Amino acid sequence: MTDSPSGGLSRRRFLTSSGALGALALAGCTEQSSGSGSGSGSGTGTSAGGSTDSAGGQLSGEITLTGSSTVYPLATAIGNEFQKEHDQVDISLSPTGSGGGFSNHFCVGNSDFNNASRPITQSEQDLCSENGVEYHEINVATDALTVIVNTENDWVDCMTPDQLRQIWRADGASTWADVNADWPDEPIKRFGAADTSGTFDYFNEAILGEEANHTGNYEATEKDNLILQGVQQDQYGIGYFGFAYYQGNQSAVKALGIDNGNGCVKPSIESAKAGEYKPLSRPLFTYPRKEALAEEHIAEFARFYVEQSANADLVSEQIGFVPKTEETMQSELEALNQVISEVQ
Structure with a gap:
């Protein structure tokens, strides 16, 4: 751990x-x-x-x-x-x-x-x-459950729940360009929580909903440091974990904002407390x-x-x-x- x-x-x-x-x-x-x-x-x-x-x-x-x-x-x-x-x-x-x-x-x-x-x-x-x-x-x-990408990722700073759904659902996007044609035509490398994790359950509920299943095409782990390292080492990586671990490693990866329909909101203690960081406050x-x-x-x-x-x-x-x-x-x-x- x-x-x-x-x-x-x-x-x-x-x-x-x-x-x-x-x-x-x-x-x-x-x-x-x-x-x-x-x-x-x-x-x-x-x-x-x-x-x-x-x-x-x-x-x-x-x-x-x-x-x-x-x-x-x-x-x-x-x-x-x-x-x-x-x-x-x-x-x-x-x-x-x-x-x-x-x-x-x-x-x-x-x-x-x-x-x-x-x-x-x-x-x-x-x-x-x-x-x-x-x-x-x-x-x-x-x-504030936090979605992270590599620091060399210069094509996205914010995603909608639908874009996250395309990346993380079974039979979803294979490349970044599948989500947005302006993004690189490179395979998405996913790193996330194992299915024994409450983080996995919450992400499923908040992002995928009842109509979609979480992809099995990702590196699953209970260890946040392995998610961090995976994204840190791959320009085309994406992952998610609790805000506390991101707060201690802010220089290692980039946190994405979430646009839930009212503009981009970055994960933070303040945005979670105010109820603005939706739907990933928990x-x-x-x-x-x-x-x-x-x-x-x-x-x-x-x-x-x-x-x-x-x-x-x-x-x-x-x-x-x-x-x-x-x-x-x-x-x-x-x-x-x-x-x-x-x-x-």
Whole structure:
């Protein structure tokens, strides 16, 4: 997985990479569908052990997070900050992709949180229910999904959703000239998210819609750095990933604006916050497992995660997402505290 734009992992107790969760059980792949809400079931997954006391004793135990590679840098930064205050808590974070995290880890009860760059789908809700896993949905930030091209690309600075659809749909454009006759008659080299990624799901929904399928003729990966390198090394390359990774690599590639009918709008924190960057602004989530919230160290981390979602210095300046307002953060915190009170 990519390094965090905020500098990566600096504390020795913060465990990352897929190897950190290598012993977790695997389940089948998901299908894309729409859905949201709180899960159902009795909560049969095994929670990491931990301890503290209500008077403020030392927190300790383990916390496992799976899911979105887009949310990964934010979760990393928040985990690092949490461990500055609670160094007896071990946090394992694995960027499995939103769908991979739900299917292979979270919905079979083997992770405490799943980060996601789109809402949980109906098929994932069903899988959680089948395994007795209840969950709570938390909106932690807003992202501006960013389309990138090579810095030597001098023929396009802005695209419409229809032009992007021609490039990324199955049986679509093969060359740049197929999209616009004034563009080079050269093969399009595509680099994008794997189909286990919430970024893939969101791009499909926002750009391709129900009438088209995503092309299989592209380099698919969960690793943003490989998308960046692919586009960086090919003049005719194009790719997409979360804005946070672009913000940390702005000199390496060029971000395209999107003309959704009201002129070209570049991806930025400001344009996403204002609701002007359409249709590629998207909410980001984390889903704690309700049974895991019975453990005090996990409940405290969940509260901290929500509180930090309004920390503009961390969310916006360090990572590159739109933070929650104080009002919306407090609303999320109240809802979380209600869930915690039900399980403790």
